[in-house]
Amino acid sequence: MAVRQIKNGKAADQIATLRIIVEQSVEWKSSLYINFIDYEKAFDSVNRRTLRKLLRHYGVPEKIVNIIRNSYDGLQCKVVHGGQLTDAFQVRTGVRQGCLLSPFLFLLVVDWILKTSTSEGKHVIQWTARNQLDDLDFADDLALLSCTQEQMQMKTASVAAVCTSVGLNKHKGKTKAPNTTRRTAMQSLLVKKLEDVESFTYLGSIIDEQGGSDADVKARIGKARVAFLQLKNIWSSKQLSTNIKVRIFNTNVKAVLLYGAETWRTTAITIKKVQVFINS
Secondary structure (H helix, E strand, C coil), X not given: CCHHHCCCCCHHHHHHHHHHHHHHXXXXXXXXXXXXXXXXXXXXXXXXXXXXXXXXXXXCCHHHXXXXXXXXXXXXXXXXXXXXXXXXXXXXXXXXXXXXXXXXXXXXXXXXXXHHHCCCCCCCEECCCCCEECEEEECCEEEEEECCHHHHHHHHHHHHHHHHHCCCCECCXXXXXXXXXXXXXXXXXXXXXXXXXXXXXXXXXXXXXXXXXHHHHHHHHHHHHHHHHHCHHHHHCCCCCHHXXXXXXXXXXXXXXXXCHHHCCCCHHHHHHHHHHHHC
């Protein structure tokens, strides 16, 4: 069972799940391989002909499919380069950036990729006594899960093959495979080296090999400090009331600081670090 089948729409849910998975593997001394997949120019690369086939496959009425097709047919773009506007050129791949329908269309493709490339009950990790996990996915950020290097190789190759069939390619600079039990460099069946790392940023939060949050707390405080300093003209302004400054602080600084805080270990030290920053 993949976490995509658990109905939720928050990145924090996926971050928390991944932290728990890593913590459990350490506690149970079980092998765990996580391959973080990121697509190269994901929204711009989807094959539109394949997209229409998938819409029909998922039972979307032909009338709706034709409406979507007509909205994309003849789509042209121009680019400003060196201060000059280029001639118009046709765009034949991808979904529209900024269109309300685009996320749905893209997620439909991702869902099909995972259902096609992963087999329920095979190459999975144990989540609960009754449930198993193939992967974690949120939009175009995927985390493939396996217990052995060989299983991860097979799963990575399968996902890559299906991705290619719909026009998507893995981003070589962002695909990494941390192993929480052994520091072993890993080769995929595509003969592409997957970098073995001690930590990785997943959905904006740092996940280390122990599942801890200390590094993430430190990083969030650093980012919040940068956000605070960027607004120094606001804080020194005599025209703005204290109430408005507090609202700006909560929206632009505190929100940065507490992103993913639901997934942190709420130790006294962590709480103190956060409070020191807020009160300083």
